[in-house]
Amino acid sequence: METFESLVRAEFAPKNTFLNTASSGLLPARTVTALREAVLIRAEGRPLDPLFQDVEQSRAAFARLAGVPVTRVAAGASVSAHSGLVAASLPPGAEVLTAEDDFTSVVNPFHTRGDLKVRIVPLERLAESVRPGTVLVAVSAAQSADGRIADLAALREAARAHGARTYVDFSQAAGWLPVDAESYDYTVSTTFKWLLGPHGAAFLVVPPESEGFGELKPVLAGWVAGEVPWDSCYGPIAELAHSARRFDVSPGLFTYTGTRSSLELIEELGVDAVRAHDLALADRFRTGLADLGYAPLPAPDSPIVSVPGLGARQGELSAAGLEVSNRAGNLRASFHLYNTPADVDRLLNALSP
Incomplete structure (x- = not known):
């Protein structure tokens, strides 16, 4: 019987210490194989039907991951395009509530409308800031910059109490955190991070047809x-x-062929098992940072760990074979299923004074 460890080791063999899934995940071996076959289909002039079927299989796999019927899942290319679709559905003057310093692809389309009232508050005050007249609340489930997790349960209840819709981006969460798209009006996620797919695929979950799809207009149809x-x-x-x-x-088409294979792996491993693995590594890193005298930004229960003041070391770490991110001067490390305790210790050793 295959174990979590054996499944992962069969799919990944990185040549460096890759701790940067919050930027982009590694491609599983099965996904690389599927992409090569897709390229051959095009190169050899074969019918493209299998590639279009991969789009539908990817859609169905994401629907299972999100816990919704497949009829509620739209397939696109980016979070920003889906955000723009939601923004286009709002009436002039509508109030949109967003979190401070949230990822641009989530919030910018609401600003560029020009005729919406976009209100920005700290993430911790998002739920309490929903008020009468708020039409939509848009937020990332996990913050890209530092890994903080939004209090989605509180947000959901506050939005319901005031008749506001919710738009939640799971791009930094889907794959290690349960999505539960049924609890929100709209959810969105790209697939090239924790879901391990190629760049260029994103899914939007919308209300059912019986609810008018949330009044979305198919402006990109x-x-x-x-x-x-x-x-x-x-x-x-x-x-x-x-x-x-x-x-x-x-x-x-190539992207969705790869996405189908990557989503199959996430399903085989199980989100709960991935979550436990990822969080154990992040906790190990936080403990080691404390021993070295560093204090990461507070983001409990997140596999994303950001350390103030160390972002400038990203270049030297990369040269040493340790891939992390520099975000606003913070060193951001993100731990996923292919990482090991040895990876964590390697980074801690490199950060040791």
Whole structure:
């Protein structure tokens, strides 16, 4: 019987100490194999049907991960495009509540509308800041800069009490933190970080058709948004898809082939097992930092650890084969399923005075 450890070791063999999943995850071996086959399909002139099937299999896998029917999942290319879609659905003057210093792809489309009232508050005050007249609350489940986890339960209750919708980005959480998209109006996630896919795929979960898809407008709809896509190639679409597929954009086929394989691995391993593994490594790192006299930014129960004042060492660490990030002067290390205690200790040794 395959174990967590054996599954992971069969898929990953990094040539360095990679502690930067919050920027992008490593590709599993099965994903690399799938990508090579997809390239050959194009190069040899074979029918592309298997690649379009990969889009639907990826959509179904993400729906299972998010705990929603597949009919509520739209496939796109980026979080910012999905944020723009949600922003376009809001009436002029609507108040949108966001967290201070949240990731740009989540919040910027609401600012660029120009006719929305965007209110920014500290993450810890987000739930208490929902008020009558707030139309939408947009936030990342886990903050990119420092790994802080939003109090989503409190936010959900506050939004319901005031009739506001919720838009939650799981890009820094999906893969190690349960998504539970059913609890929010809209959820979004890219797939190239903790879900280990190639760049260029992102999923948006919307309300069901019976709720008018949350009043979203299919402003990006092309031929793939038709109920019968191959009958929707010319002129206006006669019949939009009766599912969230009406919000799809034309997919990067290679990307979705890789995404399908990566999501299969996450399902095999199980999010709970990945979470336990990742958090144990992050806790080991925090303990070691304390022993060295460093105090990371507070982000308990997160695999993302940011250490103030050490970001400038990113270059020398990279040269030594240790991949981390420099975020606003902070050294950001992020631990995922392919990392080991030895990886943590290697970084701590490099940081030792």
